[in-house]
Amino acid sequence: MRPIQMVDLKQQYLKIKGDVDAAIHNVLDSTAFINGKPVNEFAENLAKYLGSKHVVPCANGTDALQVAMMALGLEPGDEVITPSFTYVATTEVVALLRLNPVFVEVDTKTFCIDPSAIEKAITPKTKAIVPVHLYGQAAPMEEIMQIAEKHNLFVIEDNAQAIGSEYIFSNGAKKKTGAIGLIGTTSFFPSKNLGCYGDGGAIFTNDDTLAVKLKMIANHGQQKRYYHEMIGCNSRLDTMQAAVLDIKLKKLDDYINARRKAADYYDRAFSDHPKITVPFRAKYSRHVFHQYTLILENTDRGKLNEHLATKNIPSMIYYPVPAHRQQMFAKFGGSSYNLPATDWLTERVISLPMHTELDEEQLEFISSAVLNFINH
Numbered sequence: 001m002r003p004i005q006m007v008d009l010k011q012q013y014l015k016i017k018g019d020v021d022a023a024i025h026n027v028l029d030s031t032a033f034i035n036g037k038p039v040n041e042f043a044e045n046l047a048k049y050l051g052s053k054h055v056v057p058c059a060n061g062t063d064a065l066q067v068a069m070m071a072l073g074l075e076p077g078d079e080v081i082t083p084s085f086t087y088v089a090t091t092e093v094v095a096l097l098r099l100n101p102v103f104v105e106v107d108t109k110t111f112c113i114d115p116s117a118i119e120k121a122i123t124p125k126t127k128a129i130v131p132v133h134l135y136g137q138a139a140p141m142e143e144i145m146q147i148a149e150k151h152n153l154f155v156i157e158d159n160a161q162a163i164g165s166e167y168i169f170s171n172g173a174k175k176k177t178g179a180i181g182l183i184g185t186t187s188f189f190p191s192k193n194l195g196c197y198g199d200g201g202a203i204f205t206n207d208d209t210l211a212v213k214l215k216m217i218a219n220h221g222q223q224k225r226y227y228h229e230m231i232g233c234n235s236r237l238d239t240m241q242a243a244v245l246d247i248k249l250k251k252l253d254d255y256i257n258a259r260r261k262a263a264d265y266y267d268r269a270f271s272d273h274p275k276i277t278v279p280f281r282a283k284y285s286r287h288v289f290h291q292y293t294l295i296l297e298n299t300d301r302g303k304l305n306e307h308l309a310t311k312n313i314p315s316m317i318y319y320p321v322p323a324h325r326q327q328m329f330a331k332f333g334g335s336s337y338n339l340p341a342t343d344w345l346t347e348r349v350i351s352l353p354m355h356t357e358l359d360e361e362q363l364e365f366i367s368s369a370v371l372n373f374i375n376h
């Protein structure tokens with residue numbers, strides 16, 4: 001059996017090695033390392049894939065969130081509602097821009113922001129909502145967009161974990177996640193569902209004026225070289241990463257199907273177990289399984305992690321500390337929050353290996369090891 005990894009980038013690379021190596025050599029030949037042709041080509045292809053009018057490439061998923069928030073003209077002290085149960089980038093950027101993060105609960109079923117918690121957290125200072133499509137499960141965007149419209153709030157979708165997921169509205173209309181809110185952001189970190197071979201990110205919008213502003217901000221606030229109209233930053237997707245991403249974008253739907261197939265296997269192994277809750281698959285979307293995350297009850301999660309490690313099976317806790325309990329947010333009143341659903345999940349989740357290259361032998365080995373531990 002091949003060694004089991006959380007993400008098997010090597011096996012995935014070997015299957016596209018010819019194309020990737022040729023594309024990288026083309027970039028070397030051109031020496032157009034920054035803003036080479038592949039950057040625009042990839043941005044256009046991604047825009048088409050997402051059904052979003054504009055894609056602005058940038059350096060990473062954290063920058064994507066930062067540039068998005070900078071473009072909205074928010075003032076220090078304005079409030080931005082985010083889930084506490086997310087990766088640190090979502091919430092950190094809010095504080096970095098001197099805005100106030102307001103942490104709200106997630107739904108224990110979807111792991112995503114709870115719309116009723118958003119409504120309760122809205123104050124006259126609230127300006128934006130940042131739902132996170134966690135683990136590849138879309139947040140309930142239809143309800144979120146209705147709340148945003150009612151209270152005149154911006155919506156920035158943190159789509160770093162769910163690129164390619166589709167949202168189905170109650171009228172049957174379908175949209176890709178990231179293309180629903182005013183702005184969507186993503187990360188091309190190597191382990192993401194669409195990952196490059198370094199750092200990368202992108203911002204999406206259907207708004208023409210906003211697209212111009214996003215591009216400017218990611219490029220030192222300039223449209224015309226050396227004429228800087230506003231404070232920006234330096235955030236670029238380099239040409240080599242774009243060339244790799246353009247190849248992998250063509251495979252994204254196959255990659256998603258491979259992840260879903262692995263998730264189906266795990267579901268069959270675990271779904272009847274009284275101590276295990278398998279990932280919920282919301283009817284309104286297509287789960288793209290960035291992570292395969294179980295909720296365990298009456299189980300020593302740390303010991304399970306150790307038991308799996310003795311069999312060379314990695315497992316991870318995403319994330320061991322929610323935002324409201326992070327030291328970095330002490331000044332923002334983090335410890336005064338009461339988020340029992342978030343704490344409950346934080347103590348019980350565990351993520352198993354999930355990637356495009358898992359075969360049945362590995363899946364069988366992993367699920368047996370989990371069940372053996374839990375049953376004994």
Ligand SMILES: *Cc1c(COP(=O)(O)O)cnc(C)c1O
Nearest residue numbers: 060061062087089090160187189
């Ligand atoms: C990975 C990730 C980010 C940040 O992406 P980087 O490219 O690492 O900066 C932001 N939000 C979420 C939910 C992520 O998973």
